[in-house]
Amino acid sequence: MSQTASIKDVATHAQVAVGTVSNVLNYPDRVSQRTKERVLKSIAELGFVRNDAARQLRAGQSRTIGLIVLDVGNPFFSSVARAAEDAATALGSVVLVGDSGQDASREAHYMDLFQEQRVQGLLISPVGDVRERIDTLRERGVPTVLVDELADTERCSSVSVDDEEGGYLAARHLLDLGRRRLAFVGTPSIRQVASRLKGAQRAVGEVSDASIEVLDSEGQTVLTGRKVGNKLVERDPAARPEAVFCSNDLLALGVMQSLTMLRTVRIPEDIALIGYDDIDFAISAVVPLSSIRQPTEALGRTAIELLAEEQDSGGTKHRAVVFTPELVVRQSTAGSPD
Structure with a gap:
């Protein structure tokens, strides 16, 4: 009973x-x-x-916040989610996470589901253009904050990182090491990846004898990184890039596995390698990985703070917070301990 x-x-x-x-x-x-x-x-x-859920629905209120991320298996997003959850808990709320898997239809499903659950607000790292959906949610009293994407402050608040600057920092670091033949590994169809590539191309454009080759990984995982790495190993040494910039650390770790597996390519002597995000695994890799650090804790915490501001203002106060990424140099480019 x-x-x-x-x-x-x-x-x-x-x-x-x-x-x-x-x-x-x-x-x-x-x-x-x-x-x-x-x-x-x-x-x-x-x-x-x-039954708190039923009580909250009757009152037209909820202590639940919806969070939709592109890939919950990516340590970057899991770290952002953890920080958001900690900040929400301090305010007496809870965070429910939905993984869109970079699928627009799945993203729409979660947006509908969270709206049906009468969440007090929604945090979303969008797959595509969600402006109309955000307008609809706002009209229905559900404030929304974009995470890891810059928003139009006339519509909603956002918290993001300057990915173009991050890409510039990564490529500039490789160029400053004297590397001239660079390769960029990533999926440019993803907005954040395209911004990182744009920054890298800007840095390469500043050096007359430098070049950058774009290698579409068709995914952002360790496995897709290994596939790219395998193709690099198969090339004639003279045709290989002198440095590789991967659009996230998972890709970089996959490339590293392929390059080091047969011990025919040395990192960083033959190929310098840098990633993006500075996840926990970066420092513990077989060759500690240089990376561009994103402030995941600040992203998650700030997203909750912006959502609280949206609620307090009745959806009339919007802010765009943009963080600057940081270059972290380790052995994969420096050849010496951190």
Whole structure:
């Protein structure tokens, strides 16, 4: 019975009215200490658990925040989600995460689902253009904050990182090491990746004898990185790039596995390698990986803060917060300990 006890069961057991049980749960100061103790004893004996979701829906309120990310398996997004969850918990809310898998239809499904659940707000790292959906959500009282993408502040708030600057930092670092034949590995159809490539191309454009080759990885995982790395190993040494910039650390770790597996390519002597995100695995790689660090904790925390501002202003106050990424140099480019 402990799993199915209702508020009526508690009232009957405690010999009080249903309204009295409700007051004990929601307005305990309205009930005498003796009655409150009797009701709480019945709750404990019956194992009653109140349905907060139903209560919140009746009140038109929720303590739930929806978060939609591109790939929950990517440590970058899991770190952002963890930081958002910590910040939300401090405010008495919880975060539910949906993984769009970079699929627009799946993203739309989660947006509909979270709206049906009457979430207090939505955080989203969008696959494509979600401006119309954001407008609809705002009209229905669901404030939205874009995460890892710059928003039009007339529409909503956003928190992001200057990816073009991050790409520039990575390529500039490789160029400053004297490397001239660069390769960029990533999926340029993804907006953030395209921005990183643009920054890298800008840096290469500043050096007259430098070039950059774009290798579409058709994915952002370790496995797709290994496929690119395998193709590089198969090339004649003279046709290989002198340095490789991967659009995220997972790709870079995959490329590293391929390059080092047969011990025919040395990192960084033959090919300098740099990634992006500075995930935890970067420093513990077989060759500690240089990377462009994104402030994941600040991204998640700030997203929650912006959502709170949106709620407090009734959806009339929007801000765009843009963080600057940081170059982290390790052995994969420097050839010496961190």
